[in-house]
Each structure stands twice: as C-alpha cells, then as structure tokens.
Amino acid sequence: MxxxxxxxxxxxxxxxxxxxIVAVFTAQQGxxxxxxxxxxxxxxxxxxxxxxLVSLRWVGRLPEQLGSLTGExxxxxxxxxxRDAMTLGLMRAACAVAVGALPEREVYPVSFSALLSxxxxxxxxxxxxxxxxxxxxxxxxxxxxxLDLSSCALTGETMDLSLVSPRTGRAVTEAAAGIWxxxxxxxxxxxxxxxxxxxxAQWRDALRLTGHFLERDAFGHHHRPLPxxxxxxxxxxxQLAG
Numbered sequence: 001m002x003x004x005x006x007x008x009x010x011x012x013x014x015x016x017x018x019x020x021i022v023a024v025f026t027a028q029q030g031x032x033x034x035x036x037x038x039x040x041x042x043x044x045x046x047x048x049x050x051x052x053l054v055s056l057r058w059v060g061r062l063p064e065q066l067g068s069l070t071g072e073x074x075x076x077x078x079x080x081x082x083r084d085a086m087t088l089g090l091m092r093a094a095c096a097v098a099v100g101a102l103p104e105r106e107v108y109p110v111s112f113s114a115l116l117s118x119x120x121x122x123x124x125x126x127x128x129x130x131x132x133x134x135x136x137x138x139x140x141x142x143x144x145x146x147l148d149l150s151s152c153a154l155t156g157e158t159m160d161l162s163l164v165s166p167r168t169g170r171a172v173t174e175a176a177a178g179i180w181x182x183x184x185x186x187x188x189x190x191x192x193x194x195x196x197x198x199x200x201a202q203w204r205d206a207l208r209l210t211g212h213f214l215e216r217d218a219f220g221h222h223h224r225p226l227p228x229x230x231x232x233x234x235x236x237x238x239q240l241a242g
Contacts, residue, residue, distance in 0.1 A: 010099035034069030049078035096227035101218035114138040133206035204241040
C-alpha cells in the first residue's frame with residue numbers, strides 16, 4: 001500500500017535514535033501518521049518542522065500499519081514563521097488544533113483548504129489571530145459542531161447580533177439576552193463579515209468563543225484539554241488586548 005500527496009506537517013515526535021513519528025494532513029488521506037526514518041537528523045529535521053508544506057510519500061504493507069513517510073519540501077512555512085513570536089504562535093496553535101481535533105485517516109478537505117490558506121497568510125507574514133479564529137470556525141463546522149451566527153436564537157433578528165449562547169452556539173442580540181447577558185460569549189463582528197479584519201480585542205473574544213466550543217466538543221468528546229500551543233497563543237493575544 002502507498003500514496004503520494006502534498007501535505008502539511010502537523011506534529012513530529014522523536015522515535016528511537018534519529019527517527020520521527022510524524023503526523024501529516026492531506027486533502028485525500030486526512031490526518032495520517034508515519035515513521036520518518038532519519039527525520040531527526042541534521043539533514044532532514046528542517047523538512048519535518050510543524051507547518052511546512054511537503055510533497056509526501058507514504059508506504060506500508062497494510063493500510064492499518066504506521067508505515068514509512070518520505071518527503072520533499074514545497075513551502076518552508078516554519079522558517080517564515082520563526083521571524084516573529086506571534087506568527088510562530090499562530091502556526092503552532094493551528095497545527096496543534098488540527099492534529100488534536102481531526103480524527104485520523106478521515107477525509108476533511110474543507111479543513112485542509114482552510115489550514116492551507118491560513119499557512120499561506122503566515123508565510124506572507126500577514127496572518128492575524130483573527131485568521132486563526134476563522135480557521136477554527138471552519139474546522140468546527142467541518143466536524144459537525146458549527147456555530148449558527150445567522151440570526152438571533154430568541155427573536156430571529158439578523159441585525160445587532162453581539163453574543164453567542166455557550167450552550168447552543170447560536171447568536172443572540174444584546175436586547176434579547178436580558179438577565180442572561182453575563183453568561184453569554186461575545187460575538188466579534190468580523191466573524192460575520194468577511195471583509196472586516198477586527199482588532200486585538202476582537203481577536204481575543206473570537207479565540208475565546210472558538211476555544212470554548214473546541215474544548216467542549218472537539219476535544220471534550222475525547223476527554224482532552226485544548227493543546228498547550230493554543231492556550232499559549234490565547235494568552236499572548238489576551239495580553240496584547242489588555
């Protein structure tokens with residue numbers, strides 16, 4: 001059994017002397033792990049850095065086996081991200097969320113395209129924490145946990161939506177929230193408007209929103225917390241937002 005495809009490196013862990021067990025994400029194979037022989041060596045370690053886009057080849061005797069991974073660099077996203085702490089944090093958080101939330105060997109082409117777009121913005125050094133929140137919104141929807149931000153859950157209004165129910169994931173207007181206002185999660189306007197970019201405070205609120213549903217649904221169903229890289233990124237944005 002074997003396959004070849006371009007893929008994103010999501011994780012790499014040492015195995016034995018000089019090898020790595022690498023998790024990659026492709027449009028055709030989903031999240032897939034394999035043994036990269038010599039992957040921790042001086043000549044190959046740069047290839048298997050988290051966030052890189054790599055031309056992959058996986059070979060195994062049986063489909064269910066770990067198999068072996070080899071690859072050639074397409075885009076060294078990791079090298080671009082290392083110039084800035086926030087950009088590096090965005091890349092690591094996105095890949096950690098993807099590898100932790102997506103079931104292995106199941107196909108999620110929408111999430112793959114969304115992550116690829118985010119990494120392209122990271123490579124171009126134009127990515128923001130708002131872009132990460134949008135990626136997480138897309139991933140939640142792809143997993144079947146999508147938020148409904150189209151209208152107010154209580155009144156049906158489509159204007160002045162500023163809150164989200166932490167229980168249902170549906171939008172609510174400020175006026176309709178009433179005494180439950182303090183229990184709601186803020187809904188930054190840029191998440192509903194593709195042409196808006198938001199500011200640091202809105203990015204913080206957006207990451208708090210997506211983080212709540214990722215932790216409760218995507219990770220909670222597997223009895224795992226949000227990845228440390230994602231928590232660290234939120235703390236960075238929260239500090240910037242004051």
